[in-house]
Every structure is written in structure tokens, then in C-alpha cells.
Amino acid sequence: MHTLMLLGSIVTSGSGAIVPLYSAYSCLEDRASHLLPVLRRNFKAMRSSSLVQEPLELTNFFNAEFYGDIQIGTPGQSFKVVYDTGSSTLWVPGRKCRSTACRRHKRFVESLSTTAHVAHNLRSRGDSQLFPIHYGTGDVKLQRETDVIEIDNVTVNGLTFGVSVGESRSPFATSPADGICGLSFTLPRDPFGPSLIDSSDSLHILGFYYSFNPRFHGSLSVGSIEGGRIARGSAIMW
Numbered sequence: 001m002h003t004l005m006l007l008g009s010i011v012t013s014g015s016g017a018i019v020p021l022y023s024a025y026s027c028l029e030d031r032a033s034h035l036l037p038v039l040r041r042n043f044k045a046m047r048s049s050s051l052v053q054e055p056l057e058l059t060n061f062f063n064a065e066f067y068g069d070i071q072i073g074t075p076g077q078s079f080k081v082v083y084d085t086g087s088s089t090l091w092v093p094g095r096k097c098r099s100t101a102c103r104r105h106k107r108f109v110e111s112l113s114t115t116a117h118v119a120h121n122l123r124s125r126g127d128s129q130l131f132p133i134h135y136g137t138g139d140v141k142l143q144r145e146t147d148v149i150e151i152d153n154v155t156v157n158g159l160t161f162g163v164s165v166g167e168s169r170s171p172f173a174t175s176p177a178d179g180i181c182g183l184s185f186t187l188p189r190d191p192f193g194p195s196l197i198d199s200s201d202s203l204h205i206l207g208f209y210y211s212f213n214p215r216f217h218g219s220l221s222v223g224s225i226e227g228g229r230i231a232r233g234s235a236i237m238w
Contacts, residue, residue, distance in 0.1 A: 055226060056152040058083070058210070058218035059176070066210055066218050067177035071150035072161070073113030079106055081181040083208075083220055088187050088195040089133060090149065091142050092179035094163030101172035105179075108145070108163050115157075116147040130165065131191050138168040144192060151181075152222045154202045160193045 058066040065082045072079060072092065079092045093102040095109050110116040131142045142162030149156045164179070183206065186195040197203040207225030210218045219226065 054152075055207070055209075055219035055221040058208075058220055060211055060214045060216075060218060061176055062214070063212055065175065065177060068220055070181055072108060073110075073147050074115040075113075076148075076150055077106075077108060077112065079108070079178040080176065081179045082175075082177045083181050083183055085183045085206075087133075087135075087180065087182035088184045088190060089142070089162055089182045089192050090159070090180070090196055091133070091140060091162030091164055093167070094143060094145075094165055096143075097164050097166060099164075099167045099172075100169050101167040101175075102164060104173055110145060110147075110163075113147055116145055118143070118145055131162065133162075137171045140164045140168070140172070141166040149196065151196075151203070152220070154200060154222050156196060156199045156203075159196060159199055162192065 056068045058068045059080075060066055067080050067082045070079050070081050070090075071077065081090070081092065093105050093107040095107050097107060110118070129143060131144070133140050133142060140162070141164065143165055144160050145163050146158055146160045149159045149161065167173075182195060183197055183203075184195060186193070186198045197206070202223045205223055205225070207221035207229075208218070209221075209226060209229045219229075
């Protein structure tokens with residue numbers, strides 16, 4: 001969790017200065033605290049439910065990233081994305097992108113989708129329509145699009161996401177995934193608006209299973225968890 005640190009007054013002494021630091025809950029911690037009672041109440045039902053749909057398969061790429069399928073548009077265009085809980089933006093390569101990384105991956109073609117449109121209305125007319133995102137190992141430049149998104153039979157209508165117009169060669173050129181699907185809460189002043197999980201109640205509970213043996217797939221359960229993946233009697237940490 002992110003913690004907001006507030007500086008107090010400086011207290012001086014003969015050997016230096018002591019600066020008291022005070023912690024306060026961030027907005028993300030506040031939201032998580034409201035979800036915790038819901039998870040605890042429903043955990044037993046989630047483990048035993050026989051109505052849970054088949055989880056989405058995740059492929060292990062050298063223990064560096066785990067990626068799975070996502071559908072965008074009408075009819076759906078299929079992409080492979082890294083499901084990332086540390087970011088909030090969904091993006092895939094765009095048709096206009098000429099970077100090496102884009103040329104090696106599938107690109108979203110908005111003209112093939114009857115429900116796609118360019119999202120120009122989230123900022124004032126005078127602002128740039130390209131939005132950079134900087135990751136720890138690379139960066140992308142995105143244009144906003146709005147369309148239908150489908151993950152494991154969960155459909156989100158009218159989600160604003162990014163299509164890249166430029167991608168750094170590293171790490172995206174060698175990644176088997178086309179893009180990234182951010183699964184965190186919406187960040188303050190996010191130019192893409194509500195994140196994916198804030199756009200559907202079905203995405204408020206996500207269950208991840210990671211297999212570190214590349215011969216076996218991991219999985220992402222949407223709206224539930226896989227009880228069979230949890231050892232009997234094991235402690236559940238919240």
C-alpha cells in the first residue's frame with residue numbers, strides 16, 4: 001500500500017536535527033479497508049462455489065511476466081496482455097505505431113470495430129492528446145480510444161484505454177505480450193478516467209495463480225478465487 005508521509009516540525013539537538021514523521025492512510029488504503037470485510041464474508045462461498053467459470057489462462061515468460069488474453073472491440077480483436085496490479089491503464093499497440101516493438105505485435109485497428117471511437121473529451125481542447133507512461137524498464141506514448149473490453153466473459157462497455165503510437169524497444173520488442181492491462185484502482189487525475197476494475201463490479205475480486213514452471217499455465221479468476229489452489233488448512237493473509 002502507498003502511505004502518505006507528513007512532515008512535522010524540526011526538533012534540533014546538539015548532535016543534529018530530528019524530524020518527526022507521521023503516517024496517514026492514502027486513498028488506496030481507505031478503499032482497500034472497505035473491501036476487506038466483503039472479502040472475509042464471502043471467502044468461504046468463493047472457495048466452495050461450483051458456479052465459478054473457468055479461469056483465464058496465464059502463460060509464464062521466464063518468470064518475468066505472466067500474460068493472458070483480452071478482447072477489444074466489436075467484433076473482438078484478441079490481444080495478449082500482461083495483467084499488472086501495479087498500474088491502472090490498459091493499452092495495446094495502435095495501428096499508427098511504427099516502433100520496432102509495435103511491428104512485432106498485433107495492433108488494434110479501430111476501423112474494424114463498430115463500437116470504437118477516439119476519446120478526445122477527457123481534457124481541454126488545448127492539451128496534447130498523447131500521454132506518456134514510464135515503467136521501470138521502458139516507456140510508451142498513448143492515444144486514447146474508447147471501446148468494449150472483454151476479459152474471461154466479463155464485458156465492460158465504453159472503457160477508455162490506450163493505443164500506443166510509440167514504444168521503447170526494451171522491454172516491449174522481445175515480450176510475447178502485446179500490451180499491458182493495469183488492474184489497480186483509478187489513480188488521481190488519471191487522463192484515462194476510471195480504471196478497468198473500477199468499471200465493473202465483477203472485477204472487484206481477482207484470483208491469481210502463478211506457476212513458476214513454464215510447462216504449466218497459471219490462471220486469473222475473475223470475480224472469484226480457485227479454492228483448489230489453496231492448501232487445506234493454510235492461513236489466508238489479508
